[in-house]
Amino acid sequence: MNKYDCIVIGGGPAGLSAALTLGRARRKVALFDNETNRNRVTQASHGFLTRDGITPLQFKSIAMKELEAYPTISVLHQTVIVIKKEETNLFLVQTANNESYLSEKILLATGIQEEFFLAQIRQYYGKSLFSCPYCDGWELKEKPLAILAENEEHIQHMTKLVYNWSQDLMVFTNGNPLSNEIHHEFERRKIKIYTAPIKKLHGEHGNLQSIELTTGENIARSGGFVVPSFTRPNKFAEQLHCQLDENQCIMADGAGQTTVNGIYIAGETKKVAPSSLMIAAAEGFKAAVSINMDLIVERF
Ligand SMILES: Cc1cc2nc3c(=O)[nH]c(=O)nc-3n(C[C@H](O)[C@H](O)[C@H](O)COP(=O)(O)OP(=O)(O)OC[C@H]3O[C@@H](n4cnc5c(N)ncnc54)[C@H](O)[C@@H]3O)c2cc1C
Structure with missing residues (x-):
C-alpha cells in the first residue's frame, strides 16, 4: 500500500x-x-x-x-x-x-458547503446572488439589490455592509418579522423591508430579475446578497x-x-x-x- x-x-x-x-x-x-x-x-x-x-x-x-x-x-x-x-x-x-x-x-x-432557506436561491448563486460583498460587491455596485435572509442579526449586518456598494436596497425576510428598531433604522435610509414569504425568484440563466411574494407583489431586483448557513x-x-x-x-x-x-x-x-x-x-x-x-x- x-x-x-x-x-x-x-x-x-x-x-x-x-x-x-x-x-x-x-x-x-x-x-x-x-x-x-x-x-x-x-x-x-x-x-x-x-x-x-x-x-x-x-x-x-x-x-x-x-x-x-x-x-x-x-x-x-x-x-x-x-x-x-x-x-x-x-x-x-x-x-x-x-x-x-x-x-x-x-x-x-x-x-x-452552503444551505439555503429557499432551494431556488441555488439557481442564482454565484451568478447574480452572492454571499460575500468583498468578493462580489464591486460587480454589483449601484445596482438595485436584494438582501435575502431570515435572521434579524444577519439581515442587519448584511444590509449595513452591502449599503457600502449600493444604496438601492430592499430586504426580503421570507415571512420573518423584524423589530421596530430595524424598521426605523432602514426606513431612514429608504431601504424597504418585505416580510411576506417569498413565492418565487424570476430570472434567466442565473440572472435575477424579480422576487415574487405570496402577497402577489413582484419586485424588480437585478441581484443581491444572501446569508446561507454553512456545514x-x-x-x-x-x-x-x-x-x-x-x-x-x-x-x-x-x-x-x-x-x-x-x-x-x-x-x-x-x-x-x-x-x-x-x-x-x-x-x-x-x-x-x-x-x-x-x-x-x-x-x-
Ligand atoms: C459564489 C462564491 C464566490 C466566491 N468568490 C470569492 C472571491 O471572489 N474571492 C475570494 O477570495 N473568495 C471567494 N469565495 C470564497 C472562496 O471560494 C473560499 O473562501 C475558498 O474556496 C475556501 O477554500 P478552502 O480550501 O477552505 O475550501 P474549498 O475551496 O471549498 O476546497 C475544498 C476542497 O475539498 C475537496 N473535498 C471536499 N470533500 C472531499 C472529499 N471527501 N474527498 C476529496 N476531496 C474533497 C473539494 O473538492 C474542494 O476542492 C467565493 C465563494 C463562493 C461560494
Missing part, C-alpha cells in the same frame, strides 16, 4: 497551498480532491493578489500545474470516505473507489475523535494542529465559516509548516 508523509484532503486554496509547501519541503504528499469546491458556481474570483478576476477553474489548474514541478506530490481525483487510525499509529485513508492509502499525517482541508461536508474529525468546541467547530491551534496528534486542519472547514481564497491559502501554508516541523522533530 502507498505510504505518505502527509495526505491532504481537499484541493481548494488551503489544500493546494499546503501540498505545495510540503512538496517543497521534500515530503511525500498525496492530495485528494473531488471537485466540490463551493466557489465552482461562480465565473470570477476576486481579491486574490495577482489573480483578481480569475475563474475558479483557472485558479485550480494553475495551482495543480505548479504542483507538477515537485516529484513527491501526487494528485488523486478521488473522494475520500473514511479516515482511521491504525495500530501502527499511521492513518488509513479509504476512497469511494475502494482504494486505501497510509499516511503519518493528515490535513483536513475539505471546505464547507462541514463530512464527519472525518468526529471519526478521528478530534475534540469539537461548543459551536461544533474542530478545536485546533493557530497552525491547525487538532487535539489528535497527526491530524491538522486548514481553510474554511476549520471554523465552518466563509473566509477567502487568500486566507484559506495562508492557513494551508501555516498548517504545512507545522506538519513539516513535527516530522522534523519526530525524525531528527
Whole structure:
C-alpha cells in the first residue's frame, strides 16, 4: 500500500497551498480532491493578489500545474470516505473507489458547503446572488439589490455592509418579522423591508430579475446578497475523535494542529465559516509548516 508523509484532503486554496509547501519541503504528499469546491458556481474570483478576476477553474489548474514541478506530490481525483487510525499509529485513508492509502499525517482541508432557506436561491448563486460583498460587491455596485435572509442579526449586518456598494436596497425576510428598531433604522435610509414569504425568484440563466411574494407583489431586483448557513461536508474529525468546541467547530491551534496528534486542519472547514481564497491559502501554508516541523522533530 502507498505510504505518505502527509495526505491532504481537499484541493481548494488551503489544500493546494499546503501540498505545495510540503512538496517543497521534500515530503511525500498525496492530495485528494473531488471537485466540490463551493466557489465552482461562480465565473470570477476576486481579491486574490495577482489573480483578481480569475475563474475558479483557472485558479485550480494553475495551482495543480505548479504542483507538477515537485516529484513527491501526487494528485488523486478521488473522494475520500473514511479516515482511521491504525495500530501502527499511521492513518488509513479509504476512497469511494475502494482504494486505501497510509499516511503519518493528515490535513483536513475539505471546505464547507452552503444551505439555503429557499432551494431556488441555488439557481442564482454565484451568478447574480452572492454571499460575500468583498468578493462580489464591486460587480454589483449601484445596482438595485436584494438582501435575502431570515435572521434579524444577519439581515442587519448584511444590509449595513452591502449599503457600502449600493444604496438601492430592499430586504426580503421570507415571512420573518423584524423589530421596530430595524424598521426605523432602514426606513431612514429608504431601504424597504418585505416580510411576506417569498413565492418565487424570476430570472434567466442565473440572472435575477424579480422576487415574487405570496402577497402577489413582484419586485424588480437585478441581484443581491444572501446569508446561507454553512456545514462541514463530512464527519472525518468526529471519526478521528478530534475534540469539537461548543459551536461544533474542530478545536485546533493557530497552525491547525487538532487535539489528535497527526491530524491538522486548514481553510474554511476549520471554523465552518466563509473566509477567502487568500486566507484559506495562508492557513494551508501555516498548517504545512507545522506538519513539516513535527516530522522534523519526530525524525531528527
Ligand atoms: C459564489 C462564491 C464566490 C466566491 N468568490 C470569492 C472571491 O471572489 N474571492 C475570494 O477570495 N473568495 C471567494 N469565495 C470564497 C472562496 O471560494 C473560499 O473562501 C475558498 O474556496 C475556501 O477554500 P478552502 O480550501 O477552505 O475550501 P474549498 O475551496 O471549498 O476546497 C475544498 C476542497 O475539498 C475537496 N473535498 C471536499 N470533500 C472531499 C472529499 N471527501 N474527498 C476529496 N476531496 C474533497 C473539494 O473538492 C474542494 O476542492 C467565493 C465563494 C463562493 C461560494
